Amino acid sequence: MVDKRKPEKEYVVVRHRPGYRVRRTLILLVFSVSAAAVGYAVGVDQGGAHFSSMAATNEVLEDELDSLEDQYTEARQQVVNLERGRLIDKQALNRARTTIVELETQIASLKSDLTFYQNIMAPSETSKGLQVDSFSLAKDPQPGAYDFKMTLTQVGNNKSYIEGVVAVNVIGLRDEEKEVIALRDLSKDIQDLGVKFRFRYFQDVAGLLVLPENFEPREVQVVARAKGQKSSQAERTFDWDDLTEN
Structure with a gap:
């Protein structure tokens, strides 16, 4: 029988020269996290959290979550490269690890928000x-x-x-x-x-x-x-x- 299970993600060790490329990647990640947070905040009404379109908000959050998970995987690969490389830029490595923690926090927050909105939009029969x-x-x-x-x-x-x-x-x-x-x-x-x-x-x-x-x-x-x-x-x-x- 052919095993059709989806293979787990593999991290490939690549000879990497840390420096400009790593810093550029981290800057892009930080801006992405900030954009996700700002996008979410704009959708919330200060007086009573009134949304013009809950479905649109839910779709945006799902897209942001997918994007952040891709960036998280990329950041993890950067850490692997830095830790295994002969020349380790400790400062860049620390920044990469900090970014991973921020991404994990942002992903957890987005998942919580998605669950909250989905429960409002598609509730069970006993929770309307x-x-x-x-x-x-x-x-x-x-x-x-x-x-x-x-x-x-x-x-x-x-x-x-x-x-x-x-x-x-x-x-x-x-x-x-x-x-x-x-x-x-x-x-x-x-x-x-x-x-x-x-x-x-x-x-x-x-x-x-x-x-x-x-x-x-x-x-x-x-x-x-x-x-x-x-x-x-x-x-x-x-x-x-x-x-x-x-």
Whole structure:
């Protein structure tokens, strides 16, 4: 039986004179990464991340991903050549390795973005409509303070806007007693119990929250309610330790 499996990529050792050619390649790679990032940023609306064409955005990201993967393979070949060559330009080698790390980061980010958009455009039957997509926390230098970011999405039918309010509560213990604190009472960035939203594809809500003394957070509860013709409710609970483990 003939083995029809696709052969793995092979790196060919080529006698290479480092210098101008390597630097030129690295400069092109850096500009490509920058162009991909700028292209992505231009597609995002600052007020609510409104895209004129999700399908076009998805296609552009796929093209950028293919291009970056080709550049990543080329950069890996440059490293092989530099490491095996008789005359090794250490500075060029370090630049090549740094570029590879940047490309790996960019590729991972693009893959994550693609998954996010594809889930909005082609959802499963059980995940249509208003969704609480994510909630993240990042430690702030201020004691007991965290930068938070929440993302709401409208999955499936994006032809019209969806609007409503979303409430966030931090659940924990104080003096061994359960306590529920509204995000409004923890963050100066949030003025109401229910944060208003209006979007077609997705919307981010971000800010800084500060925990009170002697309070031990355990969970973050997010409840979003849409009104009007698209009346619905989405709810998710996030474990505090999972949100802060990194």
